[in-house]
Amino acid sequence: MIPDADLLALSASLTGAGLNGTPEDAIVRDFCERANAIGIPVDRALVLIDTLHPVYEGRLFRWGQDPSQPGSLEYGRTVVPEGVTLGEDEQRAAANWRASPFFHMLTTGESLLRLTEQHASIFPVMQDYLMGGIKGGVSIVNRFGPDGIIGEMDAVYSSWMTRQERGFTDAQIDALARLVPTLALAVKTTALTRMTGTLMETYLGRDAARRVLSGRIMRGVADRIDAAIWFSDLRGFTRVTDSAPEQVIPLLNDYADVAVSAIHAHGGDVLKLIGDGILAIFTAGDRARACGAALSAASDARRAVAALNARRAHDLLPVTDMYLGLHVGEVYYGNIGSLDRLDFTVVGPAVNEASRIATMCRSVEQPVLVSQAFAAVDGMRGRLVSIGRYALRGVERPQELFTLEPGGSE
Incomplete structure (x- = not known):
């Protein structure tokens, strides 16, 4: 078992990060490092959140990936309005989304899905993880309540992978299930701050947005x-x-x-x-x-x-x-x-x-x-x-x- 004191300390650090406006990739990186320190052997992590942006559907944050890959990036549309034609790259991204554990969980209503070697035949991404030495993991969807949804921003999606033999233990998954909602809240807080700035600049203009956000309202x-x-x-x-x-x-x-x-x-x-x-x-x-x-x-x-x-x-x-x-x-x-x-x-x-x-x-x-x-x-x-x-x-x-x-x- 992981001591409650360690879980509370990690949860408190996430709360502070959200209040301080720490960038999402830094929040994810710090969480993974601290999780490993208290006995949750995370080797790969992925966190996604949709947003309101005229071009991008949302942002994803990674940890433990190939160092040549960025820790954060914007992703394109996976849900497209009727009459809009996607390019080849967008079509590929949308197809990957439909084949992901997250899409499966949205369809079934699940909030937590334990991933094992058997899922490689269902989710192509799991094949990639196994080839990279991953032994198992868990996907988590933290949904927002009706009053917390803004546009397509309706949940924080995350996956946590480990090279530990037989994957995470029950106690480790329980610890992640307790901690990740606080991480999701911290990520949402920072995302909302960025989204506010983006919307202000998009609809008011850059200088006008800066003035309004500084309090000249x-x-x-x-x-x-x-x-x-x-x-x-x-x-x-x-x-x-x-x-x-x-x-x-x-x-x-x-x-x-x-x-x-x-x-x-x-x-x-x-x-x-x-x-x-x-x-x-x-x-x-x-x-x-x-x-x-x-x-x-x-x-x-x-x-x-x-x-x-x-x-x-x-x-x-x-x-x-x-x-x-x-x-x-x-x-x-x-x-x-x-x-x-x-x-x-x-x-x-x-x-x-x-x-x-x-x-x-x-x-x-x-x-x-x-x-x-x-x-x-x-x-x-x-x-x-x-x-x-x-x-x-x-x-x-x-x-x-x-x-x-x-x-x-x-």
């Missing part, structure tokens, strides 16, 4: 900042939606991906996706650096859109182009909205002006238009060319507008 609290403002949308988007509605979402995703990637690569923050439109800001210690970053992002986005159009045209898919307005000025950046629904964004005349400039692209047949204030920033005029003075709706005085120097986006 009070309604009406906003900072007055100086920023280069990006407002873009797609040319002929309504035509595409009318002529090929089934292509709308893939088209939006393709063009948003290249634009957002360019913005992020140059330090910008995407604050809002409005249909086919993107609102982003660039901030820096001075206007020259912010505007320079925005202009470089615009050039990269133009090149990326051209490459995307070539690929989509080759695949006989509808293509479009991006209209972009750039402006610079002071804006209010913070929480705006009702008591029940807030948005962390920027507002102010400069934002409205950037939108008006983007709209003007259609009238003057220019893919990129830059405001007079933006062009007046040190270092910008050499990269821009004037297209004349224009009146903007809602803006008091006509102003000179600029576009990228010919060849600047190629």
